[in-house]
């Protein structure tokens with residue numbers, strides 16, 4: 001493994017860009033495949049394209065329901081098993097490896113990073129002052145609390161089962177596609193606002209609104225991987241804070257135990273003081289930064305392969321089953 005002080009910022013940045021680009025490309029390809037499957041299933045396209053299981057990554061509410069059902073002993077989700085697998089992988093990564101899912105995998109986070117960089121180049125981006133930033137930061141936790149209250153607290157076993165086997169849950173992927181292909185004026189305006197504001201305000205969606213990221217951030221607080229700063233060697237140049245995509249006040253602390261830290265590690269190689277800013281694990285204060293992305297990707301693919309080879313990746317709904325319900329996509333509402 002390459003030690004911290006020999007790893008250039010460019011190299012680490014490129015590695016992250018490469019990982020994020022690969023996942024984004026895969027995600028776009030999945031979206032395209034699913035679109036063609038949808039056309040086929042609704043008799044608007046002639047060519048059969050298999051339904052890509054990975055599309056279920058975009059159904060986190062259903063995955064949360066499935067996690068609760070799994071904990072209650074109702075078995076692994078057989079309708080959207082890939083969605084549950086990806087959700088569990090993201091939770092495990094957060095628990096063990098910080099918000100590595102956000103920093104190295106999530107395509108939405110990548111798009112947000114690109115918008116931020118473009119905004120910087122156009123000199124239109126700025127950060128909000130702390131008095132607005134802090135209350136806005138709580139929005140994603142409010143949204144998370146709302147979903148957690150509804151699903152984890154309010155829904156009993158019977159209502160979880162009713163939701164799980166509802167036709168709405170079965171076609172939730174098609175509903176999502178509809179939402180993006182034919183948004184209402186309000187939904188379209190909100191999406192346009194979120195895209196445009198991402199160029200101006202750094203990581204607007206991820207920082208303030210994404211409840212998924214909020215959950216991962218809370219779990220990451222107990223992660224054994226931490227960014228550590230040695231105040232005795234720190235020259236207070238603030239380079240780490242200038243590069244940090246999560247706008248963390250690194251120089252205020254010895255250990256970055258912060259729910260916003262996405263484990264991107266961009267702060268490490270820019271630090272000019274030797275062994276001042278390091279990636280630490282219990283018992284070792286200075287471990288190679290490459291260890292974190294290697295483990296993030298390793299754990300993600302381990303979950304994928306385990307699900308795939310134990311029959312927990314592919315849905316048990318047949319193509320004809322999807323066809324029957326997709327054709328009623330406009331008439332099926334929330335249970």
Ligand code: SF4
Pocket residue numbers: 101102103106107108109110205206207210211212213214
């Ligand atoms: S905060 Fe949400 S959208 Fe942003 S990178 Fe994390 S999971 Fe993805």
Ligand code: SF4
Pocket residue numbers: 227243244245246247248250256260261262263264265266267268
């Ligand atoms: S503290 Fe370092 S690792 Fe964490 S988000 Fe900021 S730059 Fe990335």
Ligand code: SF4
Pocket residue numbers: 229233234235236237238239240241250251270271272273276277
């Ligand atoms: S980059 Fe290193 S030396 Fe500079 S403020 Fe951050 S921790 Fe201190």
